[in-house]
Amino acid sequence: MIRVQREDFDIGAELDRLAAGNHAIGGIASFVGLVSDLGGPDRVAALSLEHYPGMTEKKLAEIELEAHRRWPLTASLIIHRYGRLEPGERIVLVATASPHREAALAACHFLIDWLKTDAPFWKSEQTPAGERWVERRAEDDAAKARWQG
Amino acid sequence: MIRVQREDFDIGAELDRLAAGNHAIGGIASFVGLVSDLGGPDRVAALSLEHYPGMTEKKLAEIELEAHRRWPLTASLIIHRYGRLEPGERIVLVATASPHREAALAACHFLIDWLKTDAPFWKSEQTPAGERWVERRAEDDAAKARWQG
Amino acid sequence: MKILYFAWLRARIGCAEEEVSLPAGIADVGGLLDWLSSRGPRYAEALRDLSVVRVAVNQEYVGRDHPLADQDEVAVFPPVTGG
Amino acid sequence: MKILYFAWLRARIGCAEEEVSLPAGIADVGGLLDWLSSRGPRYAEALRDLSVVRVAVNQEYVGRDHPLADQDEVAVFPPVTGG
Numbered sequence: 001m002i003r004v005q006r007e008d009f010d011i012g013a014e015l016d017r018l019a020a021g022n023h024a025i026g027g028i029a030s031f032v033g034l035v036s037d038l039g040g041p042d043r044v045a046a047l048s049l050e051h052y053p054g055m056t057e058k059k060l061a062e063i064e065l066e067a068h069r070r071w072p073l074t075a076s077l078i079i080h081r082y083g084r085l086e087p088g089e090r091i092v093l094v095a096t097a098s099p100h101r102e103a104a105l106a107a108c109h110f111l112i113d114w115l116k117t118d119a120p121f122w123k124s125e126q127t128p129a130g131e132r133w134v135e136r137r138a139e140d141d142a143a144k145a146r147w148q149g
Numbered sequence: 150m151i152r153v154q155r156e157d158f159d160i161g162a163e164l165d166r167l168a169a170g171n172h173a174i175g176g177i178a179s180f181v182g183l184v185s186d187l188g189g190p191d192r193v194a195a196l197s198l199e200h201y202p203g204m205t206e207k208k209l210a211e212i213e214l215e216a217h218r219r220w221p222l223t224a225s226l227i228i229h230r231y232g233r234l235e236p237g238e239r240i241v242l243v244a245t246a247s248p249h250r251e252a253a254l255a256a257c258h259f260l261i262d263w264l265k266t267d268a269p270f271w272k273s274e275q276t277p278a279g280e281r282w283v284e285r286r287a288e289d290d291a292a293k294a295r296w297q298g
Numbered sequence: 299m300k301i302l303y304f305a306w307l308r309a310r311i312g313c314a315e316e317e318v319s320l321p322a323g324i325a326d327v328g329g330l331l332d333w334l335s336s337r338g339p340r341y342a343e344a345l346r347d348l349s350v351v352r353v354a355v356n357q358e359y360v361g362r363d364h365p366l367a368d369q370d371e372v373a374v375f376p377p378v379t380g381g
Numbered sequence: 382m383k384i385l386y387f388a389w390l391r392a393r394i395g396c397a398e399e400e401v402s403l404p405a406g407i408a409d410v411g412g413l414l415d416w417l418s419s420r421g422p423r424y425a426e427a428l429r430d431l432s433v434v435r436v437a438v439n440q441e442y443v444g445r446d447h448p449l450a451d452q453d454e455v456a457v458f459p460p461v462t463g464g
Contacts, residue, residue, distance in 0.1 A: 002335055012161025017185060019333060026185040027192075029178070031248060034168060036175040036248060051380070052373060055357035078381060087172040089263040092381055101261065101464075102292065106177075109254050116250075118374075120354070122305035122381025133306045136377035144250065146373060182464055198463070203458060204440035227464060238423055241464055250381075261464060269437070269456075270463025271388035282389045285460035 003059045004051065006083045009093055018075045018097050025074050029108035030095040037087035045126045049082040049091065052120035056080070063114045067096065070110070080113060080121065094121070110147050117144040132146040150225070151209045153200065155232040159243055166222045173221050178243040178257035186236035194275045198231040198240065201269035205229070212263045216245065220252040220258070227260060229270065259296050266293040278293050299368050303332075303344075304375035307351070321366050327353050328362035330343035330372065350376050382451050384417075385453050386427075387458035390434070393427035403451050409437050411445035413455065 003009075009031060019025045023127040029094060037044040060078050075097040085091060094111045123134040152158075209227050216225060219263060221273040224246040226256045232239060243260045247253040272283040300316050324333050331353070335345045345351060354373040355364055366372070391430050407416050414436070417437045428434060437456040438447055449455070 010161055011164055012159055015160055019237070021237075023184075023186040023188075024264065025183055025237075026284045027183060030181075031179075031250070031254060032164065032177045034174055034176060035172075037172040038248070039172075049380070050305060050308075052357075052375070053303070053342070055354060055373065058357050063197065088168070088170075088174075099187070101180070101182065101265075102288070103260050105180060105261070109258075112250065112254070116381035117378065118359075119380050120304070120375065120378050122376065123379045124305070133376070134379040136379055139251070140381075157414070159396060199391075199438075200463070201385070201437070204456065207440050210433060220408070266461065266464035267442075268463050269458065269461050271459065272462045273388070282392075282459070285461040285462055289464075 001078070002057055002064060003077075003079045004053075004056050004060070005081055008081070008090060009079050011090075011093060014077060014079065015095055018095055020079055022074055024099050025097045027100045027101040027104045028097045029104040030093065030096060031108055031112045032090055033092040033112070035085045035087050035089045035091060041128070043128055045128075046087075047085045047091075047123045048126070049085060050080045050122045050124070051080075051145070052103060055120050057068060059119045060105065060115065063111060063118055066114070067107045067111050071096075071098065071107040072100065073098050073103065073107055076107065076111070078115065080115070081118065084120070113114075113140075113143040113147060116140045150204055150229070152228045153202070153205050153209070153212060153228075154228065154230060155237060157230070158228050160239075160242060160262045162227065163226060163242060164225060164244055167226055167244055173244070173248050174246045176250040176253045177244060178250075178253040179242065180257055180261045181239055182261070184236050184238045184240060186233045188282040190277070192240045192277055193236060194241075194277075195236075195275065196234045196273070197273045197280075199271045199273075200229075204269050208268045209264065212260060212267060215263070216256045216260050218260055220245075220247065220256040221249060222247050222252060222256055225256065225260070229264070231270070254265045261298060262289075262292040265289045278286065299366070300371045302373040302375075303373070304373065305379075307344050307374055307377055312338050320366060324366065326362065326366060327360055327372075329353065330366060331374075333347070334374075345374075351375060378381045382448070382456045385454070385456040385458075387456065388402075389459055390457055394423050403449060405448065408443065409449055410438065410443055410455075413449060414445070414457075417449045428457075435460060450460050 077095045079093040096107040226244045228242040243258040
């Protein structure tokens with residue numbers, strides 16, 4: 001399931017819902033991305049998340065479908081927020097449920113790696129020096145490449 | 150942090166506590182193991198989890214320490230339950246928080262893989278044919294071996 | 299043709315969305331980007347380094363040689379940074 | 382010496398914990414397992430296949446050649462299946 005929203009989410013409730021009533025599930029893997037502020041001259045007062053409505057949902061659905069094609073998943077969930085977020089706030093939740101631990105863990109890792117390179121979201125940071133657009137990190141492309149070929 | 154307990158736990162509250170007040174955290178990875186029942190002739194009515202008090206806590210602390218030695222983790226948590234558990238109930242929670250997504254994901258995967266082979270817990274299943282001790286799976290040893298040498 | 303701009307491309311061009319008629323002779327994405335650059339200093343500046351410009355047509359990532367039609371929805375943006 | 386049994390080893394032997402005096406001549410874990418097997422049919426049956434028997438001494442996994450002292454806490458159990 002895909003959700004793109006301004007509002008926060010409740011991880012415990014989301015994971016409970018993912019497994020509810022399905023006793024074939026042996027494990028749930030999840031990843032939550034948070035707004036971080038490392039302090040110092042790069043202090044981040046807030047993050048602003050912009051996205052491309054329509055294409056975002058389409059890409060997230062494709063990524064989720066690909067995960068289900070690769071691993072035996074019972075259920076999966078991607079929630080991604082947009083708008084203004086402060087340090088410590090949740091940005092994204094990716095969760096996967098499977099009868100098998102390995103499948104849940106690998107698929108969760110895959111989902112967040114692909115989301116980072118394929119979902120049309122952009123972050124700008126509010127810093128003491130003004131607004132700063134976050135740049136794409138080469139590690140993110142490398143992380144995705146690991147799942148290819 | 151390590152907890153070995155009979156009681157259930159609240160995933161959302163545990164993850165919130167893990168990150169509370171630390172704005173250097175960029176991501177939290179977690180894995181929850183559930184009692185599964187695949188139905189059919191192997192129907193599992195309940196699971197009974199036995200452990201070796203003292204050695205359990207010692208081994209879990211060693212595993213946690215090893216994860217912190219390998220990855221830059223801000224915080225980590227292992228909760229493992231014992232006693233009688235029914236299908237759908239939570240058995241174990243492993244969670245890792247780090248400034249870096251990759252570190253959190255890899256360390257979480259590592260912790261559950263090592264816990265499976267090193268922590269002195271034993272499961273027996275209550276089935277229509279009586280009590281059945283769960284056998285060690287070769288995949289679990291293979292999963293651990295991946296993190297070695 | 300609808301053209302959408304996101305992130306710092308939107309900020310530098312000073313426009314989130316515009317309707318343009320595809321000029322005669324512009325057949326693909328590469329041609330469109332060249333034409334956009336010629337529309338004024340803000341466009342020229344925003345599109346100066348095309349190595350950091352991505353394009354989606356009808357919500358699919360495409361390369362510079364992707365053909366264009368007048369009904370297309372074209373989005374121009376920097377590499378994504380979500381997650 | 383305190384000996385603890387877990388899981389199906391505990392169930393088959395019918396004992397969770399016992400105090401024994403290490404007999405003269407038993408110097409390591411392998412020797413202790415052989416001696417335990419000789420203590421009666423339940424022990425012999427439980428310890429028949431030693432490939433599925435693990436041993437911890439003072440809460441550390443050890444091999445069959447690990448030396449034993451009379452103050453040791455020895456635990457005998459099948460491969461672990463938690464998580």
